[in-house]
Amino acid sequence: MLSAPATFDLSVQGPVLHVHAAGQWTIETVAQTNIAISNAYEGLAYESIQYHLDGVEELDTAGAYLLTRAMRVGDVIKPWKLVGGTPGQETLLTVAASAQLGDPPRVHRQWRDTLDRLGRATVRFGNEVVATMAFLGQFFAQFWGVLMSLLFIAFRKFGWLFNRKAERPTSRVRYKSVVSLMEQIGLDAAPIVAVLSFAIGAVIAYMGANLLGELGFSIFMVDLVGFAMLRELAVIITAILIAGRSASAFTAQIGAMKMRQEVDAMTVMGLDTFETLVVPRAMACLLVMPILTFIAMMSGIAGGLLVAWVTPVDISPVLFINRLREMVSIQHFWVGMVKAPFFAVVIAIIGCRQGLAVSGSVESLGTRVTTSVVQAIFAVIFIDALFAILFFQIGV
Amino acid sequence: MAGELPPPIEARGILTQFGPNIIHENLDFEVKRGEIVGLVGGSGTGKSVLMNTLLGLKAPEGGEVRYFGKRRADLSEREAGLLRNEIGVLFQGGALFSSMTVRQNVMVPLIEHFDIPHELMRELCDMKIHMVGLPPESAILYPSDLSGGMRKRAGLARSLALDPQILFLDEPTAGLDPIGAHAFDQLILNLREAMDLTVLMITHDLDSLYAICDRVAVLVDKKIGVYDSLDVVAQYDHPWVQEYFSGPRARATMATPGMQKKNADKAAAAVRA
Structure with missing residues (x-):
């Protein structure tokens, strides 16, 4: 034409x-x-x-x-x-x-908008903190109920063994989904956790070899690796990895279900969204996080051990292990380990809460996933700092 | 522009198959200029597949699709682009881009294909939004703020953005209340008149078929079994067609031609009384 x-x-x-x-x-x-x-x-x-x-x-x-x-x-x-x-x-x-023109698009004013966004972000931050706390509380209430039901069932099961006519007790825990989630969160993440903390352990060992070697105390690098990995790094690396890997996955999964009204469908069918979506994820996290942390600790120490052995510092593995047992007491292991369940619950809760907060639009899914990862990593480091203060005060 | 022009949409000998599963076999179909054609068929007879084939979203395993007499497969890249501008599609859920306002949604095809000053583009989009019967303030709303019916109207506004000659509608009235569905039917009629549209709609809404379709094509036994005005189609001797057009719902609609008007009168009388 x-x-x-x-x-x-x-x-x-x-x-x-x-x-x-x-x-x-x-x-x-x-x-x-x-x-x-x-x-x-x-x-x-x-x-x-x-x-x-x-x-x-x-x-x-x-x-x-x-x-x-x-x-x-x-x-x-x-x-x-x-x-x-x-x-x-x-x-x-x-x-x-007859055409009528619509409202003009909202105008943007640079300075005013910046202040406006700052204010909104501040309010949102406050709201988010409160909402996450509320969600955490709701989770613990629910979790308590689940634990009680487990206990109750244990008793009932005992009775059922003798009286088979009685109704077989059913549990409120969705074991199948817990196990499959444990595989996703734990087993699938184990290799990357191991490799990363191995590398971090090696890096710490190199730093120690350099700095302490100059002073002639290169044997102290064993203490350095042991302290750092056991107390802090292993659990932090694991938590940050899980926050990036699984919190985002939780948000995306639950968010997509929310967008397609699957969550609404579950609610009207009488399925409790907390019990079906949140509790299994939190439980799975809770169960695998200490295991992953342990893997990270061992692998980090192995990294340090290898560096100590192959570099000119030349500390043999036997010497390394002996020194480690002598200088780094078991309480440091527990200091690291005790944080794992806290991180686990917080990561799972933040991931799930952001997922349930997704609204209809694709964009909100994107922002919620971002928020979930950022919040989870922030929370992990913040809680770690609180623990550091606590342990300092009680002198552990 | 009079005379025997080739039909806007023409399909010849279409063969569609998914693995061993044959959906369409030797299917012939055409839509004449200015017609509103309704496409009906049972679930799984491949109505949406046929629409996708016509739109070029899916290549048929055999046969050819012609637009304005030209084989779709023979079109050059440029011609195919021009053809796309002549086709508007309303998908079932509206398929609006959820990160954009209604106006931005309508603007997308304009920005993509034409170099028009932004201000004028806005006015043109607002005109389209008004044409489909949305209130002016909806222009800056996001799809998630709209009801199902409004979303369909917004989707229609976007499909009309480039003044297409051919309009495909996939279940336009599904999910709308009878009043909304009736208004939508009237809207399609008005738009056809105003914009000289050729419309192919997949629908299950018998009221729509009666109210606005010039011809009805029935997809049975892997081809268009019958394709004629509604009176003829309703008499067609095929079990599915008979069941479709003489079921309880159909009888109710057929028995009362101009039903909507009567009901409206009745309602008005009731209000007066």
Whole structure:
């Protein structure tokens, strides 16, 4: 289709504006005609309009809209008539003339918006903290219920062994999903956790070899690796990895279910979303996190051991282990280990809460996943700092 | 533009199959200019698959699809692009981009294909939004803020953004209340008149079929079994067609031509009384 350019001619006779138009008045040509016709309309005084569109080869809604610009002055639409043209053109003009324009898009003002966002972010931060706490509380209440039911069932099961006629007790824990989640969160993450902490252990050992070697105390690198890995690094590395790996996965899984109304479907069927979605995830995290932490500790120490052995420092594995047993007491292992369950619950809770907070749009899913990872890592480091203060105060 | 123009949509000898499962075999179908055609068929007869084939979202295993007399497969990249501008599609759920406002959604095809000043583009989009019967303030709302019916209207506004000649509608009235569905039907009729549209709609809404379709195509036994005006189709001797058009729901609709008007009168009388 070759487009003949749109041409027009305006003339005012008394109170009537005559619009003669020809050529192709379609969306392909409106960009060129737009300014010319708007300028031409300006300054003309008229009460009504007559359109002569015999020469128009093609007209669509965009072209019709430009032609009807003359009619609208503010909200008032001036009377108009199609003198020459087809009924189809008349319909198009009618449609275009009746068009109402929508609200303008919200304007952005740099400084004001920055302050506005800062304020909103502050309020949101406060709200998020409160909401996460509330969620945590809800989880513990629920979790307590689940634990009690387990205990109750243990008793009932005992009775059931002797009285088979009694109803077989069912548990509120979804073991299948807990086990499958443990595989996803724990087993699948084990290799990466091991490799990463091995590397970190090696890095710490190198640092120790360099710094302490200068002073002639290179044997102290064993203490350094042991302290650092057991007390802090192993559990932190594991927690951050799980926060990045699993908190995001929880948010995405639950968020997608929320978007597709699966969560609503579960609710109306009488399934408790907490019990079916949150508790299994938290339980799985709770169970695998100490194991992963242990793997990280062992692997980190192995990294340090290897570096100590192969570098010129030349500490043999036997010497390394002996020194470790001598200098690093078991309480440091427990200091690291005791944090694992706290991190586990917090990571799972944040992931699940963000997932349940997803609304209808795709964008909210994206922001919620980001928020969940950021919050989880933040919470892990924050709690770790609290633990550091606590352990310092009690002198462990 | 009079005379015997080739039909806007034409399909010849379509063969569609998923593995050993044949969905369409030797299917012929065409839509004439300016028609509103309703496509009906039982579940799993491949109505949506046929629409996807016509749209080029799925290549048929055999046969050819022609638009305005040209084989779709023969079109050059440029011609295919131009053709796409002539086709508007309303997907079942609206398929609006959820990260954009309604106006931005309608703008997408314009921005993509034309170099038009932003201000003018906004006005053109607002006109489309008004044409589909959405209130002006909905322009800056996001799809998640809209009801199902409004979302369909917004989807329609987007499909009309480029003034297409052909409009595909997938279950346009599904999920709407009868009043909303009736209003939507009227909207399609008005738009056809205003914009000279050719419409192919997949629908199960008998009221829609009666109210606006010029012809009805029934997809049975892997092909278009019957394709004619509704009166003829309803008499067609095929178990599925008979069941469809003489079931209790259909009888109720058929028995009362102009039902909506009567009901409206009744309601008005009730209000007066």
